[in-house]
Amino acid sequence: MRASLMWRSKATAGSTESSGVEHGIPVRRTVPWLMAALIILAPLVAMQFTDEVVWDKTDFVVLGAMLLSACGVYELAARMTGNIAYRAAVGVAIVAVFILIWVNLAVGIIGSEDNPANLMYGGVLAVGILGAFIVRFQPRGMAHALVATALAQALVGMIALIAGWGSAGANWPGVVVLLTGFFAALWLVSAWLFRKAAQTSAGAAP
Structure with a gap:
């Protein structure tokens, strides 16, 4: 009888502990928030010390909406899978x-x-988003979608350079070349991480 009670007590404790782990929010998932x-506090604080930063309510609303969307998408990905490479790929993307959106705005x-x-950069984002839905967010397919996004990014930069768009700017064409390379690199890093996630999933499959 006593052994039975002890076993039930341990089982209850184990169930409680498991429930706590399952329903608790890991610290790493609070980091993006x-x-x-x-990020949204930075300009507010800067405005108190310099006149170079002048934001109105619209600026804060737009930034807040973008941050909320970004964190929400990452949170959804974190809930969908425990694959670290997949989460990192989503984070980079x-x-x-x-x-890309903020710089353009x-x-x-x-x-x-x-x-x-x-x-045209809206088309770059459309390639990535449409590709993600076509492959149903599967890691191997996402790797291909992000490579296509990188190619679209490079294509936009090439079109701008060939057509001479923005040539009146003081930093043209350096800024187009630099940022095209920067964003293409980010898309490719995300693609590489998705590929790693696919390999990890394949290796873990029975």
Whole structure:
């Protein structure tokens, strides 16, 4: 009788512990949200010390919406899989999307932010998003989708250089070349991580 009670007590404790692990939020998953909070607080703090940073409510709303979307997508990916490489791949892709949108809204890549040629970068994002849905977010397919996104990024940069779009800017063509390489590299790093995730999943399969 006593042994039975002891076994039940241990089983209950084990169940409670397992439930805590299952429902608890790992510290690493709170990091993106903390970083998002710091990012949105940075301009608010800077405005108190310098007149070079002048933001209005619209700026904060747009940044807040972008950060919320980015963190939400990463949280969804974290809930879907425990594959570290897959999560890292999603994280890199999210960072690339966030910076690409923000730079275009703030200053533009091809000339100024008012240059309609910058709308081509929406096509770059469309390639990645459409590709992700076509492959159903499977890691091997995502690797191919991100390679296609990198090629689309390079194509936009080449078109801008050949057509001379944004040539009136002081930093042309260096800024187009530099940022094209930067974003293409991020897409390719994400693709490599997705490929690693696919290999890990294949190795873990029975």
